[in-house]
Amino acid sequence: MISYNNKRICELLLNQKLIDQEDxxxxxxxxxxxxxxxxxxxxxxxxxxxxNVYRALSEYLGLPFLSASEYPETPFLGIDFSPQFMKQYKFxxxxxxxxxxxxxxxxxxxxxxIDEISLFAGCKLKLYVSxxxxxxxxxxxxxxxxxxxxxxxxxxxNEDEMQLVSATEDEDINQLRDMAxxxxxxxxxxxxxxxxIDDGASDIHIEPFEDKLLVRLRIDGILHDIESPPKRLQAxxxxxxxIMANLNIAERRLxxxxxxxxxxxxxxxxxxxxxxPTLYGESVVMRILDRSSILLTxxxxxxxxxxxxxxxxxxxKPHGIILVTGPTGSGKTTxxxxxxxxxxxxxxxxITVEDPVEYQLSGVNQIQVNPKIGLTFASGLRSIVRQDPDxxxxxxxxxxxxxxxxxxxxxxxxxxxSTLHTNDSCGAVTRLxxxxxxxxxxxxxxxxxxxQRLVRTICKRCKQAVIPDKKVxxxxxxxxxxxxxxxxxxxxxxxxxxxxxxxxxxxxxxxxNETIRRLIVEKTGANIIRQKAIQGxxxxxxxxxxxxxxxxxxxxxxxxxxxxxxxxxxxxxxGM
Numbered sequence: 001m002i003s004y005n006n007k008r009i010c011e012l013l014l015n016q017k018l019i020d021q022e023d024x025x026x027x028x029x030x031x032x033x034x035x036x037x038x039x040x041x042x043x044x045x046x047x048x049x050x051x052n053v054y055r056a057l058s059e060y061l062g063l064p065f066l067s068a069s070e071y072p073e074t075p076f077l078g079i080d081f082s083p084q085f086m087k088q089y090k091f092x093x094x095x096x097x098x099x100x101x102x103x104x105x106x107x108x109x110x111x112x113x114i115d116e117i118s119l120f121a122g123c124k125l126k127l128y129v130s131x132x133x134x135x136x137x138x139x140x141x142x143x144x145x146x147x148x149x150x151x152x153x154x155x156x157x158n159e160d161e162m163q164l165v166s167a168t169e170d171e172d173i174n175q176l177r178d179m180a181x182x183x184x185x186x187x188x189x190x191x192x193x194x195x196x197i198d199d200g201a202s203d204i205h206i207e208p209f210e211d212k213l214l215v216r217l218r219i220d221g222i223l224h225d226i227e228s229p230p231k232r233l234q235a236x237x238x239x240x241x242x243i244m245a246n247l248n249i250a251e252r253r254l255x256x257x258x259x260x261x262x263x264x265x266x267x268x269x270x271x272x273x274x275x276x277p278t279l280y281g282e283s284v285v286m287r288i289l290d291r292s293s294i295l296l297t298x299x300x301x302x303x304x305x306x307x308x309x310x311x312x313x314x315x316x317k318p319h320g321i322i323l324v325t326g327p328t329g330s331g332k333t334t335x336x337x338x339x340x341x342x343x344x345x346x347x348x349x350x351i352t353v354e355d356p357v358e359y360q361l362s363g364v365n366q367i368q369v370n371p372k373i374g375l376t377f378a379s380g381l382r383s384i385v386r387q388d389p390d391x392x393x394x395x396x397x398x399x400x401x402x403x404x405x406x407x408x409x410x411x412x413x414x415x416x417x418s419t420l421h422t423n424d425s426c427g428a429v430t431r432l433x434x435x436x437x438x439x440x441x442x443x444x445x446x447x448x449x450x451x452q453r454l455v456r457t458i459c460k461r462c463k464q465a466v467i468p469d470k471k472v473x474x475x476x477x478x479x480x481x482x483x484x485x486x487x488x489x490x491x492x493x494x495x496x497x498x499x500x501x502x503x504x505x506x507x508x509x510x511x512x513n514e515t516i517r518r519l520i521v522e523k524t525g526a527n528i529i530r531q532k533a534i535q536g537x538x539x540x541x542x543x544x545x546x547x548x549x550x551x552x553x554x555x556x557x558x559x560x561x562x563x564x565x566x567x568x569x570x571x572x573x574x575g576m
Contacts, residue, residue, distance in 0.1 A: 008060055009038075009039050009053065009056050009057055009060060010024055010027075010038050010039065010042070012056040012059060012060055013039075013042070013048055013052065013053070013056050016052075016056070018048055018052045018056075019042060019047055019048050023042065023045075023047040023048070024038075024042075026045065026047070027041040027042050027045065027047070030045070039053045045263075046190075046262070046263055046264045047263060050131050050132070050133060051067070051131055054106065054129050054130065054131050054132075055129075057108070057109075057129055058129035061108055061109070061129065063108060063127050063128065063129050064128050064129070065128070065129050065130070066094075066104050066128040066129065066130045067130070067131075067134065068130075068131070068134040068137065068138065069493050069494055071092070071094065071104065071134075071138055072094055072095055075092065075093060075094060075095075075138070075142055076093045076094060076095045076096050076101070076102075077093075078096055079093065079101070079120075079121050079122075081093060081120070081121075083139050083143040085120075086135075086139050087136060087139055089105075089107065089110075089113045089116070089117060090105060090106040090107045090132055090135055090136075091103045091104065091105040091106075091107070091117060091135065092104045092105075092130070092135045092138045092139060094128065096123075099123050099124070100123060100124045100125070100126050101121050101123050101124070101125055101126070102125075102126040102127075102128065103117065103125055103126070103127060103128065104128045104129075104130035104134070104135055104138075105127055105128070105129065105130065105135070106129070106130060106131060106132035106135055108127050108129055114127070150188065150191060150227050150229060153184050153187045153188055153191065154184065154188075154229065154230065154233075173249065173250045176235065176236075176239050176249055176250075177239065177243070177249065179235070179236045179239070180236050180237075180239035180240040180242075180243055180249070181240075181243075182236070185233070185236045185237060185240050186240060188229055188233065188237060188240075189237055189240045189241060189244075192204060192206070192215060192237075193262070193264070193271070193286070194264060195217070195226060196217050196286070196288055197264050197267070197269060197288060197290075199217055199219055199226075199496075200219055200220075201217035201218055201219050201288060202218050202219070202221075202287065202288060202329070203217070203218040203285055203286065203287050203288065204216075204217060204218075204285070204286040204288065205217075205218070205223065205283075205284075205285050206237065206238070206241075206283070206284040206285075206286075207278075207283050208231075208234055208278060208280040208281035208282065208283060209280055210280055211231060212228065212231050213228055213229055213230065213231045213233070213234045213237070214228055215227070215228040215229070218329075219496075220454075220456045220498075220500060220501075220502065220503050221329060221454055221456065221503065222456070222498075224496075234281055235281070238275070238281065238282050238284055241260075241273060241275075241284055241286070242256070242258070242273075242275065244260045244271075244273075245258030245259060245260050245271070245273040246258055246259075247273070247275065252277060252281075252282055253277055254277065255274070255275060255276045255277070256274075256275045257272070257273065257274050257275075258272075258273045259271065259272055259273065259356070260273060260286075267290055268290075269288060269289070269290055270288075270289040270290075270356075271286045271287065271288060271289070272286065272287040272289065272356060273285075273286050274286075274287075289356075289358050295337055295338065295341060295359050295361070296334060296338055297338055297341065297342070298311070298312065298335075298338045298339065298342055300338075301331070301334070301335060301338060301504070301505050302504035302505040302506070302507075302548070302553075303505070303507060304507075304539075304544065304547065307507055307509050307539070307544075310509055310511065311339075311448075311450060311509060312342065314447060314448045314509075314511070315339045315342065315343055315415075315417075316343060317415060317447055318413070318415065319410055319411075319413045319414055319415050319445075320410050320415060320416070320445050320446065320447035321406060321407065321410045321416045321417075321418065321445050321446050321447060322339075322415070322416070322417050322418075322447055322448050322449075322450070323397075323417075323418055323419065323420055323428050323446070323448075323449045323450070324336055324417070324418075324419050324420075324449075324450045324451075324452065325419065325420045325421070325422040325423075325424070325425060325427070325428045325449060325450070325451045325452075326419075326421075326422075326451055326452045326453060327421060327423075327453075328421070329454070330452055330453050330454055331452060331454050331503075331505055332419040332452065333354075333358055333359075333395070333419070335450065335452060335505070336393055336417050336419065337358075337359050337361060339417065340352070340361060340364060340391070340393060340417070341361065343391065344361070344362075344363055344364060346363075348390040348391055349365070349387070349388065349389045349390050349391070350363070350364045350365065350389065350390065350391045350392075350393070351364070351365045351366075351367065351384045351387055351389040351391075351392055351393075352364060352365070352366045352367060352392070352393040352394075352395070353367045353369060353377055353380040353381060353384065353392075353393070353394055353395060354366060354367065354368060354369065354393070354395040355368070355369035355377070355395050355396070356368055356369075365384075365387070365389075367380050367384065369395065377394055377395065377396065377397075377398065377402045378399070378401040378402045378405060381394060381402065381405040381406065381409070382405060385405070385409055385414075389414060390414065390415065391414070391415045391416075391417070392406075392409055392414055392415070392416045392417070393416075393417040393418065394406055394416065394417070394418040394419075395418070395419065396418065396419045396420070396421075397418045397419070397420055397432075397435075399435065400435045400436045400437065403432055403435050403437050404437065406418060407437060407441050407442070407445050410445035411441075411444060411445050420432075422451070423451075424451045424508060424526075424530070424540075424541065425449040425450065425451040425508050425509065425510035425533075425538075426449075426510060426526040426527075426529045426530040426533060427451075427526050428449045428451075428510075429442060429446070429449070429520055429526065429529060430525065430526045430529075432446075433520075433523055439520050439521045439522070439523045440521050442520050443512075443517040443518075443520040443521045444517075446512050446520070447511075447512055448509065448510060448511050448512055449509075449510040449512075450507060450508070450509050450510075451507070451508040451509075451510070451541060452505050452506065452507050452508070452541075453505070453506050453541055453545075453562040453563065454503045454504070454505055454506075454562065455503060455504060455505075455506055455545060455548065455554040455558040455559060455561075455562055456498075456500035456501075456502070456503050456554065456555075456558050457500060457501065457502045457503060457504050457553055457554055458487055458488060458489045458499065458500060458501075458552065458553065458554060458555060459489040459491075459492065459494060459495035459498070459499055459500055459501040460501070461492050461494045461495070461501075462489045462490040462491060462492040462494070462495065462499065463487055463488075463489055463490075463552070464487065464488065464489070464490050465485045465486070465487055466485070466486060466487065466488055467485060467486075468485075468486045468556065486549055486550070486552070486555070486556060487552040487555070488555045489501075489555075499555075500555075500558075504548065504553060504554070506541050506544040506545040506548060506559070506562070506563075507541070507544055508538065508539065508540050508541045508544065509538075509539075510533055510538060513536065515532055515536065516529060516532065516533065516536075519532060541562075541563050542559060542563045545558075545559030545562075545563060546559065
């Protein structure tokens with residue numbers, strides 16, 4: 001652990017705005033009680049990440065920083081360092097070049113240790129600063145026999161604790177609360193949450209089954225299994241999460257929803273916690289909302305240039321309703337926030353009603369729905385109309401009452417944004433009609449509908465060209481002459497061998513013209529509206545996806561997956 005001139009390290013963290021003065025004051029107060037180094041206290045309190053501390057150290061010393069992904073695939077084994085020796089002195093050998101040994105170290109300021117390593121190796125050293133956890137993990141990988149962090153935490157439990165967390169469903173509440181407050185259980189839950197945040201997950205799933213407890217992370221829209229704690233810790237882990245979210249740990253028969261506010265590695269994190277009783281215990285899902293993350297602009301969301309220009313013109317209309325549609329997790333709220341940010345100005349009053357408020361927008365009045373006290377979308381909307389807004393955003397139109405208030409607001413001169421759960425843009429029209437809204441009202445106020453999906457983007461580090469099957473080209477309406485090469489990710493450490501890293505949007509924008517308005521009044525089916533829209537120049541979700549495939553942004557399989565065609569068509573298209 002760093003222990004030399006740690007005030008200088010903290011100054012660098014302050015200058016880089018990775019911590020604030022309040023964080024530093026809190027760490028200084030804790031240091032008076034414990035005497036530990038400032039940076040260790042900051043990390044233990046979750047106020048700054050381990051990586052940021054070591055990056056600040058590397059900057060301070062003028063030494064390069066090395067992440068675990070940059071370690072050589074085949075480390076240097078020419079000198080017989082024992083695993084115990086490397087763990088004790090916190091270093092890992094990288095390579096030997098021109099009689100100079102390169103090592104990754106987390107203790108570059110411990111000069112006596114550096115001298116001892118150099119003496120043992122019989123050569124000069126070239127130092128790279130690296131995280132202590134990365135070094136220890138590399139030693140464990142190379143030499144085996146190393147326990148994972150989760151295994152070490154569980155191994156620290158004594159027999160009494162192991163017996164306690166193995167208790168049956170009939171534990172009394174005090175016993176349940178006690179076992180959820182044990183240090184190992186707290187560390188386990190913190191480890192799971194930190195892993196989710198570090199891996200860029202949107203959700204953490206903790207699922208009980210008959211003989212195991214499964215932990216999965218949703219990353220870029222796909223669920224991935226990670227290391228899971230033993231089944232016997234289920235009750236303690238669930239209770240710990242419920243205590244954090246201020247839920248009733250005694251109630252295990254009904255679903256519950258709560259919220260946790262954390263500061264992890266310098267980031268302000270909100271966790272939306274949902275528990276649901278299942279056959280083998282409570283299933284827990286935590287949605288991760290990073291309040292300190294940077295809000296994306298419309299230009300960064302993946303719009304094609306022509307569609308971006310059309311959408312920007314749409315959101316600058318003086319009144320009417322603009323809808324964004326798609327399934328859960330398709331990025332609808334992010335698009336609406338980006339649109340509001342684009343048109344936000346001092347001469348406009350913007351009010352939102354959301355469930356929940358996911359991003360904080362400067363200069364925008366945001367209201368959080370709270371059904372427990374009667375604050376629903378409909379009641380919130382009735383109130384904000386009297387607040388004299390220019391622009392309103394409704395998190396979702398779920399029922400006829402909300403739809404009618406939104407339409408009346410649009411008809412009285414307001415610009416209204418909202419979302420609907422439909423598969424395509426034209427389906428939004430029939431969804432409103434099915435709710436009971438009159439066709440002439442929908443035709444009068446609806447200005448446009450944006451349907452969207454999120455596709456995973458190809459990892460840039462392992463991206464490679466491939467020749468697609470002829471059936472695939474046919475599914476893209478391309479001839480072999482037009483495109484004989486597409487791209488996919490080979491899989492590497494950076495993308496966790498998935499071939500993908502990050503996501504972008506594919507879009508379908510329906511502009512309501514006079515032809516479409518007439519069809520809406522006549523309550524025409526979505527298929528006919530779609531046909532007319534395509535004749536008028538509508539580019540479908542799949543067509544926008546194909547454009548991104550040809551540009552090497554995503555893969556054919558991703559476009560097929562998110563556009564939800566019949567399974568037989570998908571399998572046929574990808575040649576299976």
